[in-house]
Amino acid sequence: MFQVNENYLKLPGSYLFSNIGKKVAAYKAANPSKEVISLGIGDVTQPLVPAIIEALHKAVDEQAVAETFRGYAPDLGYEFLRNTIAENDYKKRGCDISADEIFVSDGAKSDSGNIQEIFAQNNKIAVCDPVYPVYVDTNVMAGRTGTYNPTTEQWSDVIYMPCTADNGFAPELPKGKTPDVIYLCFPNNPTGSTVTKAQLQEWVDYANKNGSVIIYDAAYEAYISEDNVPHSIYECEGARTCAIELRSFSKNAGFTGVRLGFTVIPKELKSGDVTLHSLWARRHGTKFNGAPYIIQRAGEAVYSDAGKAQLKEQVGYYKENAKIIKEGLAGAGYTVYGGVNAPYIWLKTPDQMTSWEFFDFLLEKGNIVGTPGSGFGPSGEGYFRLTAFGTHENTKKAIERIKAL
Numbered sequence: 161m162f163q164v165n166e167n168y169l170k171l172p173g174s175y176l177f178s179n180i181g182k183k184v185a186a187y188k189a190a191n192p193s194k195e196v197i198s199l200g201i202g203d204v205t206q207p208l209v210p211a212i213i214e215a216l217h218k219a220v221d222e223q224a225v226a227e228t229f230r231g232y233a234p235d236l237g238y239e240f241l242r243n244t245i246a247e248n249d250y251k252k253r254g255c256d257i258s259a260d261e262i263f264v265s266d267g268a269k270s271d272s273g274n275i276q277e278i279f280a281q282n283n284k285i286a287v288c289d290p291v292y293p294v295y296v297d298t299n300v301m302a303g304r305t306g307t308y309n310p311t312t313e314q315w316s317d318v319i320y321m322p323c324t325a326d327n328g329f330a331p332e333l334p335k336g337k338t339p340d341v342i343y344l345c346f347p348n349n350p351t352g353s354t355v356t357k358a359q360l361q362e363w364v365d366y367a368n369k370n371g372s373v374i375i376y377d378a379a380y381e382a383y384i385s386e387d388n389v390p391h392s393i394y395e396c397e398g399a400r401t402c403a404i405e406l407r408s409f410s411k412n413a414g415f416t417g418v419r420l421g422f423t424v425i426p427k428e429l430k431s432g433d434v435t436l437h438s439l440w441a442r443r444h445g446t447k448f449n450g451a452p453y454i455i456q457r458a459g460e461a462v463y464s465d466a467g468k469a470q471l472k473e474q475v476g477y478y479k480e481n482a483k484i485i486k487e488g489l490a491g492a493g494y495t496v497y498g499g500v501n502a503p504y505i506w507l508k509t510p511d512q513m514t515s516w517e518f519f520d521f522l523l524e525k526g527n528i529v530g531t532p533g534s535g536f537g538p539s540g541e542g543y544f545r546l547t548a549f550g551t552h553e554n555t556k557k558a559i560e561r562i563k564a565l
């Protein structure tokens with residue numbers, strides 16, 4: 161008789177966004193005449209820009225001709241894409257990353273979930289609290305997190321780093337237990353916070369001193385507006401020996417449905433004599449058959465002059481939404497964070513409401529969907545996340561509704 165991976169049974173409840181989806185579906189079924197606006201899940205609403213569409217069409221046509229047809233892509237990604245990433249995202253920012261340290265993938269969710277596979281079972285992970293749920297849940301599935309305490313909503317073998325208003329939503333260096341693998345995400349989902357280059361340097365120094373590895377999720381890099389906020393962890397000295405960086409094309413270029421991302425692993429990042437680069441290359445080669453040629457050509461267009469100009473405008477569109485939400489809510493008396501270097505606004509729930517109470521209140525009274533902060537971890541209780549990925553029209557309408565509550 162087969163047996164299931166019992167680690168899956170340890171996962172508490174179902175995935176946050178499934179719960180939200182069920183609640184919203186039930187509300188809509190009971191109130192079919194109500195127009196519900198979603199500022200909940202972090203999915204984009206604007207179409208792919210013309211430079212990307214053009215590249216997609218061209219690549220599709222190439223697939224129709226024997227001479228230009230492409231089958232399996234190279235495991236680690238086409239050189240045309242890896243070269244342009246190395247040049248634009250790294251060399252131009254003064255970061256020493258070469259094309260052969262870049263692994264092209266189908267997105268940062270898979271990479272952030274799969275990366276734990278190359279670490280030993282007994283490695284201790286540290287995460288921010290609140291946090292993008294994928295980091296912890298995939299370690300639970302791998303049996304690395306110990307036992308779950310439903311009261312504290314914490315796993316016995318995970319080091320939690322609370323990110324609260326008191327510390328500016330920036331984690332403090334762990335005291336006591338030393339983590340082996342540290343997940344950091346800046347600009348942050350869900351709090352919309354960032355760290356300065358000097359703050360990130362402290363993490364790099366800590367990791368190098370303690371033999372830890374940092375998995376740095378920079379999926380929201382395109383939203384950085386302030387000068388002292390690093391775009392890549394490799395802007396910090398010594399990051400090549402302690403950091404892996406994850407990037408996505410979802411939020412800077414609207415690829416949520418197209419799917420493309422990449423992971424950077426510098427060759428100096430080692431455990432003893434073993435490079436993590438070699439392990440991830442082996443993993444990629446064994447379990448992944450490459451992102452589609454057509455999509456990688458679309459990714460290349462993100463870095464063309466036309467692509468850059470069009471995407472600056474598109475990201476600007478969402479940033480404008482963030483401003484509308486932040487200023488609108490602050491004007492209505494809410495305490496709001498984030499929204500300056502990130503497409504997320506993190507607000508304190510009013511009147512001591514719990515995150516889920518505020519979710520129900522907003523859905524029922526304002527017909528607006530957001531994300532309860534507690535879904536991202538216990539320190540998210542009493543907070544709520546709104547995203548700037550809606551249309552201008554819906555964003556403005558939603559804020560007017562919230563103001564009128």
Ligand SMILES: Cc1ncc(COP(=O)(O)O)c(C=O)c1O
Pocket residue numbers: 202266267268269270272292345349377379407408409410415416420421
């Ligand atoms: C922090 C973070 N990392 C990764 C992802 C997933 O990105 P992708 O669409 O590339 O899988 C998300 C998506 O919301 C995210 O918030």
